Amino acid sequence: MKIRAVNCMIDWLEFSVFGMTEIDVLKLMGINELIFDVKRGFYYERVLSYENIVQVSSGLKGNDSDKHEHIHVRLTGKGCRLLEQFYGTDDIRTEIRCRFILNEIKVSRMDIAVDYSMKFVIDYFHSALNKRLNGVKSIDHAGNFVSGLTLYLGSRKSEKFFRLYEKDFETGDFVNYKDRLELVLKNEYATFEMLNENLLIKIVSTYMNDIVWLEDDRRMLWSEMKNGQCEISPKIRHKKTTLKEKRDYILNTYGKTLKASAEMYGTKEITSAIHESVYSERDLRMIKNEKVINVMKYKKEAKKRDLSQRKVIDELKYHKGIWLDRPVYENGEIVRYEKQFVQQLEPDRDKLNQLSILAELNSEVG
Structure with missing residues (x-):
């Protein structure tokens, strides 16, 4: 049986909104009527929390906080599902993007989760730990065969990495869930993919192209798990080499x-x-x-400057001329004088040499 994607959704979303107040953000999100717990955070003076699944933070701590003042919003997976139900949509990304379309936002983290119809984590587990793949420098794992396995492809400190885990073990629901693949994007990657129009499943599939399994069966399974692809910003993909x-x-x-x-x-x-x-x-x-x-x-x-100077000198040589007072006539009489630039081209040296030779020959014949 061929593996297929059953569901694709945002499972974590964090973003900052600049140039707005806390109440403006709450109203724009339509959650200003919710009853929040108010507390202090490590980075923010004020944190509004709804069941720890929706958080809105303000008052960035630090000496330069005024320069970077913003409202930070964090939605867990349950928070995303809650707001989707509240908005009557199944795409929280598009809804948030439309609500803040006129505002400056920066996405610090976005997790895209894909649930599949079959188990696959165990298939990749041994291959990954034995590094039979290319495209990632860091590989890690967690859990066990009793509580469920989790495999990390890429460093969790990096701007993008994959997390593969046994969702059925995590939820205890072995009927509706199998295994899940999550693409975790941060900062530039997250902001770019949040604001574009690409389908979530295509975004995940495109980033999956970075990983190449060395074993045929793993490579074939990985290919079957993809579903289309899209372009990724060249700016983001540029490797920082200098x-x-x-x-x-x-x-x-x-x-x-x-x-x-x-x-x-x-x-x-x-x-x-x-x-x-x-x-x-x-x-x-x-x-x-x-x-x-x-x-x-x-x-x-320096070469550009030299070339520019040579061009200026050539222009001066070519356009070298003099200013003359040109009379302006009205009714046959001079009424004023105007300055006129008269171009004087440099003489043709070869032609002058030919003329001088002819003159000498003529004088000798004469």
């Missing part, structure tokens, strides 16, 4: 975390970790390449 790109990525992604850590625990450990770090061959190669890249950029800019 030292500057990696630095910018770290600052943009983890800058706030580092700041919060520095305010809470100080900078001694961070500074110590930097000074005590030992360069690998790859790091040294990257530093050397960065210097080469900078030299190449300088040479390229």
Whole structure:
């Protein structure tokens, strides 16, 4: 029997809304009538929580909080299902996107879950642990054969990874559930896929293309689990290869975390970790390449400047001329003078040489 996708949905969604107040976000989401528990969070001064499945946080902590003030919304899987029922839809992503279409939002995490008609986790388990696949650098697992297995393809700290687990064991419902595959996207990936029009199942299938199993039966099963594909932003897919790109990525992604850590625990450990770090061959190669890249950029800019200067000089040579006072006549009389640029082209040297030779010959004949 061929495996097929039974259900595809958002199973976790976190996003931040900028330029709006807490009450505006609640009203726009249509949940301002819910009764929330009010508490304090680690990163936020005020957290509204409804059964821990819907949270709306405000008052970002930190010295620069005014510059990055936003309202943060977190929906668990149950929270997504609750709002879908409330909105009368089966697509929470499209509903949220439409409600905040005129606002600036950033999605920090989005999990897309696909339930399948057959068990498959155990099929991939041994192959993954023995690294008989390409496309991921980190592989991890959790659980056991009694409580259910979970397999992670990709680092859980990365911007995207897959989680494969036995959903029937987790829920205790062995009739309606089999195994589930989840694609976890963060930050740029999550924001891009949240705002585009691609179907969820196609998004998952496209990211599945990154993983190639080395065994024929695993590769065939993985292919059967896909359902179409879509384009992924070239900007996001661009690998950060230079030292500057990696630095910018770290600052943009983890800058706030580092700041919060520095305010809470100080900078001694961070500074110590930097000074005590030992360069690998790859790091040294990257530093050397960065210097080469900078030299190449300088040479390229210098070449552009030289070329630009040569063009200016050529233009001056070609358009070299003089300003003359040109009389302006009215009724046959000069009423004023206007400046006029008269172009003087450089003489044709070859033609002058030919004329001089002819002149000499004529003089000799004469």
